Amino acid sequence: xxxxxxxxxxxxxxxxxxxxxxxxxxxxxxxxxxxxxxxxxxxxxxxxxxxxxxxxxxxxxxxxxxxxxxxxxxxxxxxxxxxxxxxxxxxxxxxxxxxxxxxxxxxxxxxxxxxxxxxxxxxxxxxxxxxxxxxxxxxxxxxxxxxxxxxxxxxxxxxxxxxxxxxxxxxxxxxxxxxxxxxxxxxxxxxxxxxxxxxxxxxxxxxxxxxxxxxxxxxxxxxxxxxxxxxxxxxxxxxxxxxxxxxxxxxxxxxxxxxxxxxxxxxxxxxxxxxxxxxxxxxxxxxxxxxxxxxxxxxxxxxxxxxxxxxxxxxxxxxxxxxxxxxxxxxxxxxxxxxxxxxxxxxxxxxxxxxxxxxxxxxxxxxxxxxxxxxxxxxxxxxxxxxxxxxxxxxxxxxxxxxxxxxxxxxxxxxxxxxxxxxxxxxxxxxxxxxxxxxxxxxxxxxxxxxxxxxxxxxxxxxxxxxxxxxxxxxxxxxxxxxxxxxxxxxxxxxx
Amino acid sequence: xxxxxxxxxxxxxxxxxxxxxxxxxxxxxxxxxxxxxxxxxxxxxxxxxxxxxxxxxxxxxxxxxxxxxxxxxxxxxxxxxxxxxxxxxxxxxxxxxxxxxxxxxxxxxxxxxxxxxxxxxxxxxxxxxxxxxxxxxxxxxxxxxxxxxxxxxxxxxxxxxxxxxxxxxxxxxxxxxxxxxxxxxxxxxxxxxxxxxxxxxxxxxxxxxxxxxxxxxxxxxxxxxxxxxxxxxxxxxxxxxxxxxxxxxxxxxxxxxxxxxxxxxxxxxxxxxxxxxxxxxxxxxxxxxxxxxxxxxxxxxxxxxxxxxxxxxxxxxxxxxxxxxxxxxxxxxxxxxxxxxxxxxxxxxxxxxxxxxxxxxxxxxxxxxxxxxxxxxxxxxxxxxxxxxxxxxxxxxxxxxxxxxxxxxxxxxxxxxxxxxxxxxxxxxxxxxxxxxxxxxxxxxxxxxxxxxxxxxxxxxxxxxxxxxxxxxxxxxxxxxxxxxxxxxxxxxxxx
Numbered sequence: 001x002x003x004x005x006x007x008x009x010x011x012x013x014x015x016x017x018x019x020x021x022x023x024x025x026x027x028x029x030x031x032x033x034x035x036x037x038x039x040x041x042x043x044x045x046x047x048x049x050x051x052x053x054x055x056x057x058x059x060x061x062x063x064x065x066x067x068x069x070x071x072x073x074x075x076x077x078x079x080x081x082x083x084x085x086x087x088x089x090x091x092x093x094x095x096x097x098x099x100x101x102x103x104x105x106x107x108x109x110x111x112x113x114x115x116x117x118x119x120x121x122x123x124x125x126x127x128x129x130x131x132x133x134x135x136x137x138x139x140x141x142x143x144x145x146x147x148x149x150x151x152x153x154x155x156x157x158x159x160x161x162x163x164x165x166x167x168x169x170x171x172x173x174x175x176x177x178x179x180x181x182x183x184x185x186x187x188x189x190x191x192x193x194x195x196x197x198x199x200x201x202x203x204x205x206x207x208x209x210x211x212x213x214x215x216x217x218x219x220x221x222x223x224x225x226x227x228x229x230x231x232x233x234x235x236x237x238x239x240x241x242x243x244x245x246x247x248x249x250x251x252x253x254x255x256x257x258x259x260x261x262x263x264x265x266x267x268x269x270x271x272x273x274x275x276x277x278x279x280x281x282x283x284x285x286x287x288x289x290x291x292x293x294x295x296x297x298x299x300x301x302x303x304x305x306x307x308x309x310x311x312x313x314x315x316x317x318x319x320x321x322x323x324x325x326x327x328x329x330x331x332x333x334x335x336x337x338x339x340x341x342x343x344x345x346x347x348x349x350x351x352x353x354x355x356x357x358x359x360x361x362x363x364x365x366x367x368x369x370x371x372x373x374x375x376x377x378x379x380x381x382x383x384x385x386x387x388x389x390x391x392x393x394x395x396x397x398x399x400x401x402x403x404x405x406x407x408x409x410x411x412x413x414x415x416x417x418x419x420x421x422x423x424x425x426x427x428x429x430x431x432x433x434x435x436x437x438x439x440x441x442x443x444x445x446x447x448x449x450x451x452x453x454x455x456x457x458x459x460x461x462x463x464x465x466x467x468x469x470x471x472x473x474x475x476x477x478x479x480x481x482x483x484x485x486x487x488x489x490x491x492x493x494x495x496x
Numbered sequence: 497x498x499x500x501x502x503x504x505x506x507x508x509x510x511x512x513x514x515x516x517x518x519x520x521x522x523x524x525x526x527x528x529x530x531x532x533x534x535x536x537x538x539x540x541x542x543x544x545x546x547x548x549x550x551x552x553x554x555x556x557x558x559x560x561x562x563x564x565x566x567x568x569x570x571x572x573x574x575x576x577x578x579x580x581x582x583x584x585x586x587x588x589x590x591x592x593x594x595x596x597x598x599x600x601x602x603x604x605x606x607x608x609x610x611x612x613x614x615x616x617x618x619x620x621x622x623x624x625x626x627x628x629x630x631x632x633x634x635x636x637x638x639x640x641x642x643x644x645x646x647x648x649x650x651x652x653x654x655x656x657x658x659x660x661x662x663x664x665x666x667x668x669x670x671x672x673x674x675x676x677x678x679x680x681x682x683x684x685x686x687x688x689x690x691x692x693x694x695x696x697x698x699x700x701x702x703x704x705x706x707x708x709x710x711x712x713x714x715x716x717x718x719x720x721x722x723x724x725x726x727x728x729x730x731x732x733x734x735x736x737x738x739x740x741x742x743x744x745x746x747x748x749x750x751x752x753x754x755x756x757x758x759x760x761x762x763x764x765x766x767x768x769x770x771x772x773x774x775x776x777x778x779x780x781x782x783x784x785x786x787x788x789x790x791x792x793x794x795x796x797x798x799x800x801x802x803x804x805x806x807x808x809x810x811x812x813x814x815x816x817x818x819x820x821x822x823x824x825x826x827x828x829x830x831x832x833x834x835x836x837x838x839x840x841x842x843x844x845x846x847x848x849x850x851x852x853x854x855x856x857x858x859x860x861x862x863x864x865x866x867x868x869x870x871x872x873x874x875x876x877x878x879x880x881x882x883x884x885x886x887x888x889x890x891x892x893x894x895x896x897x898x899x900x901x902x903x904x905x906x907x908x909x910x911x912x913x914x915x916x917x918x919x920x921x922x923x924x925x926x927x928x929x930x931x932x933x934x935x936x937x938x939x940x941x942x943x944x945x946x947x948x949x950x951x952x953x954x955x956x957x958x959x960x961x962x963x964x965x966x967x968x969x970x971x972x973x974x975x976x977x978x979x980x981x982x983x984x985x986x987x988x989x990x991x992x
Contacts, residue, residue: 038840083795083853085899091848097840123619127898130626134891141884142842299579344534344593346638352587357579388637395630402623403581 001197001209002190004262004462005152010214011257019256020059023223027063030230035068035098037234040144042095043226044106047151048189049179050161051212052219056151057102059219060226069100074109086110087135094139106148107132108196116188129199140204145233148205149222150197151212155186194464198398201460203388209459211260220257261455262462262470266413271475281477284484285324291491292325292361299358300494301405304487305367308412309450310440311422312473313480317412318363320480321487330361335370347371347381347389348396355400368393372457377449390460397466406494407466408487411458414473416447497693497705498686500758500958501648506710507753515752516555519719523559526726531564531594533730536640538591539722540602543647544685545675546657547708548715552647553598555715556722565596570605582606583631590635602644603628604692612684625695636700641729644701645718646693647708651682690960694894697956699884705955707756716753757951758958758966762909767971777973780980781820787987788821788857795854796990797901800983801863804908805946806936807918808969809976813908814859816976817983826857831866843867843877843885844892851896864889868953873945886956893962902990903962904983907954910969912943 045053095101165171212218306314356362371389375381426436473479541549591597610616661667708714802810852858867885871877922932969975
């Protein structure tokens with residue numbers, strides 16, 4: 001999930017000032033409403049060293065009446081705290097009715113450290129995550145508002161901040177042995193964090209990953225998220241939170257910073273010339289045929305998910321992919337609107353029962369992601385349902401991967417201008433006119449809503465075990481070659 | 497949980513006939529209502545070999561229109577099924593709207609077999625249980641009615657049934673190598689089943705353990721449970737089930753068999769003579785003092801829970817227990833009605849923060865079990881809340897035990913007659929009159945409701961890691977000696 005975060009997001013000083021003033025006033029109001037409503041709020045802040053947890057917490061504190069919140073610094077447990085079960089220190093710090101507990105570090109810290117340092121084996125940390133799951137479920141089902149923030153910076157930014165801190169005699173102590181050691185273990189931590197985010201982003205308590213290379217942007221993002229979640233939770237009363245995150249389209253009047261969207265950074269100018277394309281395509285198709293046989297011999301199932309805008313070239317890409325494959329070993333599964341029979345089942349069932357068998361390839365032309373795309377945008381699924389779906393989908397894919405499935409997920413991305421060109425070209429062509437329907441034009445009108453939904457989908461379902469590949473699709477040859485190469489690389493990965 | 501099941505429960509042939517007829521008619525009606533409501537019902541049957549799964553399923557089938565249900569026999573996965581992720585075969589068999597899937601064996605079978613046979617390590621089967629948790633949560637939150645039955649018989653009864661089957665040429669095949677092997681591994685299976693029941697009895701999908709030594713009793717219990725759960729679920733519509741089990745007091749008109757209550761079998765005539773009592777008490781108190789020091793040296797925390805009827809002798813027992821203990825190392829925590837401050841928190845918090853530290857002893861005079869006793873009976877907690885509490889409490893105690901805590905839980909049991917004698921004696925004694933309040937008389941009037949609540953509590957929270965000890969309390973000396981001896985044995989267990 002971390003690699004999908006856009007760390008270039010920033011807020012200029014001049015932009016920040018009015019945003020901060022406005023957010024502070026509204027957060028102050030939200031605190032008063034929450035106190036009236038008896039809401040118990042728990043805000044968890046985790047993140048890389050020097051990611052700016054202190055600054056974010058200060059920004060919240062500045063907005064609030066200090067009688068109504070308490071900041072808890074949860075470093076390593078004290079000698080005294082070690083005499084109690086590990087969750088005791090967190091239970092102790094839970095907020096009473098109408099108040100807010102701000103946790104600087106939390107129950108996640110120790111499990112990360114212990115994992116990276118190899119102090120606990122897998123069954124031990126799996127159990128710890130189970131305990132955390134139970135703990136968070138108990139809180140949220142009892143009506144607590146629980147928000148978990150991961151403040152994300154990159155290694156480069158951390159280096160700059162460590163340097164600045166070290167050179168300042170007042171702050172130099174902040175970069176000690178432990179911090180430097182964690183920095184040296186960056187990639188081990190990154191892996192552990194990725195797994196933690198996937199494992200503990202439940203429907204009831206998902207993580208919010210905050211792009212924090214720009215401190216102002218991080219503060220605005222956190223303040224906005226807290227404000228929106230508290231307002232919603234106070235209005236809801238005692239009902240357990242389905243999920244706290246706000247979405248852009250729901251509160252158009254109160255969006256100060258746009259949520260990070262991985263699509264913003266896609267370079268649609270990428271292209272490949274005809275000759276190179278032809279040569280590469282041939283080579284890749286031959287490679288894939290060979291790999292398909294190996295897959296079959298080793299009884300490894302391969303699932304390829306194609307999602308993308310209308311007219312983004314899914315069909316053409318699939319044709320190139322399957323061109324040289326042995327047709328006895330693959331199946332293309334087109335996913336349209338569910339039949340009444342399918343609707344009477346759990347939405348995931350039709351995918352579970354159409355999985356390829358071991359050694360075979362299943363190519364899904366659209367997929368289970370419909371739940372968080374079309375069903376979300378068109379209102380076919382309730383907000384509770386599609387928010388829950390991120391976890392359900394991550395769990396589904398974890399089951400596949402655990403079984404040994406190789407899983408590749410494509411989002412074929414094109415610009416709205418390119419889409420328009422393709423729509424018009426289709427309408428002008430009597431042989432391809434059937435491919436364009438009023439539905440396509442209607443979907444196009446909702447480009448922005450889909451854009452947000454796709455961004456959140458990629459962010460929340462790009463796990464270490466099932467990452468998304470966004471394909472730059474304005475140039476069809478580029479897109480096709482990239483898709484085939486991605487499949488090839490994934491296969492070489494599982495075939496070792 | 498299994499040891500608390502009363503396997504002597506039985507239904508005579510003459511009793512069974514009218515019960516069956518009535519249940520069949522009502523189940524038929526319930527099926528029609530469920531079809532109208534579009535309810536999707538999944539009934540899972542697991543249990544010991546020869547526990548009577550077939551007979552129970554036949555009894556249900558006899559009541560129902562065969563077009564509305566399907567029986568799935570889920571033995572070991574076929575060679576074909578092994579080519580898909582292990583949950584696929586269950587997703588395939590999920591019922592459509594308005595229909596019922598009856599699963600003879602399920603996703604639990606394989607994990608039990610593999611565990612007992614040592615084919616998978618702990619982290620592997622923990623992951624499998626996580627997958628099962630996810631799967632069941634996905635179904636129940638989507639509105640499926642999911643009931644899981646464990647048909648329980650004892651080893652003796654299985655022996656009888658194996659013998660009868662083996663001697664009948666028609667059925668002899670039913671007792672094969674696998675069945676005999678499992679029988680030889682009875683105690684390993686028992687342990688694995690106990691853990692499975694505790695681990696997967698979630699608030700959304702708890703297990704129902706069915707006393708099945710008497711086949712008629714097992715059928716009646718299952719039919720009644722299914723009927724009640726289906727009726728409730730159809731009425732509720734699409735809302736996810738909080739928990740399906742019926743309770744006696746809710747549907748007084750439709751109770752054919754009383755649920756198994758561990759209190760039924762308590763022998764209240766047990767007593768000890770004065771001399772023996774004095775001698776044993778002295779010895780035990782000396783032992784406990786010695787063990788307390790050892791506990792302290794090894795930094796092991798001990799938690800003792802006292803629950804029991806009013807006037808059952810909790811206070812007297814606690815005084816004898818602590819008599820020779822070093823007062824610096826133990827604390828008695830009296831639990832009364834929560835303060836307004838405590839009410840503003842999660843109900844478990846006040847127990848979490850009053851746990852004894854490592855090496856110390858915490859004696860809770862009443863406890864977190866108030867949630868499923870007084871709060872249930874008096875309506876202070878909603879049904880959803882107290883049903884959810886069984887899982888929350890099991891998770892809480894699992895955390896304690898995982899930390900290394902020794903945990904002893906007492907239910908002090910007396911007869912209503914003995915309670916009356918003690919109440920009257922207290923009222924007649926000017927020095928003890930304060931001990932008896934109008935509340936005590938009011939609670940006494942609700943004896944039956946408490947009796948059911950205590951029975952369900954003991955059944956659902958007697959885990960392998962935190963079993964209940966029911967103390968026969970009519971004879972105070974007996975009760976005191978037994979309590980002290982239980983604590984001593986538990987301590988010797990953890991001190992090794």
